Amino acid sequence: MAEISDAEIEGARQRGLEAQRTEPRATKVRYDRRRKKVVVDLLNGTTFAFPAHLAQGLEKATDDELAQVQVLGSGYGLRWELLDVDVSVPALLAGVFGTRRWMAEIAGRSTSVAKAAAARVNGAKGGRPRKAS
Numbered sequence: 001m002a003e004i005s006d007a008e009i010e011g012a013r014q015r016g017l018e019a020q021r022t023e024p025r026a027t028k029v030r031y032d033r034r035r036k037k038v039v040v041d042l043l044n045g046t047t048f049a050f051p052a053h054l055a056q057g058l059e060k061a062t063d064d065e066l067a068q069v070q071v072l073g074s075g076y077g078l079r080w081e082l083l084d085v086d087v088s089v090p091a092l093l094a095g096v097f098g099t100r101r102w103m104a105e106i107a108g109r110s111t112s113v114a115k116a117a118a119a120r121v122n123g124a125k126g127g128r129p130r131k132a133s
Contacts, residue, residue, distance in 0.1 A: 012015060020074070023090060024077055024089055024090055024093050025042065026043075026071045026075040026076075026077075026078065026089050027042065027043050027071065028040070028041040028071065029048070029065075030069065031063070031066040031067045031069060033063070033067070035049070036053070037049040037052060038050055038052050038055070038066070040078070042089075043075060050097070052126060054067050054097045054106060055092075055097045055103040056087075056097060056098025056099060057080070057087075058080065058083065058085060058087035061083055065080065065082050065083055065088060068081065068082050069081060072086065073091065077089060113124070
């Protein structure tokens with residue numbers, strides 16, 4: 001086993017301090033039942049919220065289950081013990097709510113009033129136009 005030098009230890013310590021200073025970390029988390037959103041307070045004083053159903057593993061959770069959330073460790077993650085779900089705070093801030101496959105499913109099933117209206121109009125015209133070859 002290779003011995004670790006004092007310089008390597010100091011370098012790791014400095015990188016850790018820099019990460020604590022610059023990377024997003026949660027200080028507090030709660031579930032807002034009225035808005036159906038998870039609300040996260042960050043170390044830098046900002047707050048962000050996201051719809052609980054967007055996060056992989058939370059889509060079918062009850063309000064009571066969602067309310068049982070805690071900040072993990074140094075604030076880099078959120079944990080729902082009852083649901084066995086962990087999410088990364090930096091990933092959430094980047095708009096990543098699950099695996100790549102999960103994100104593709106979420107994008108594919110997004111709906112809106114405009115999308116539904118366009119689908120009805122398209123259906124009345126005989127459906128989606130065929131691609132020209």
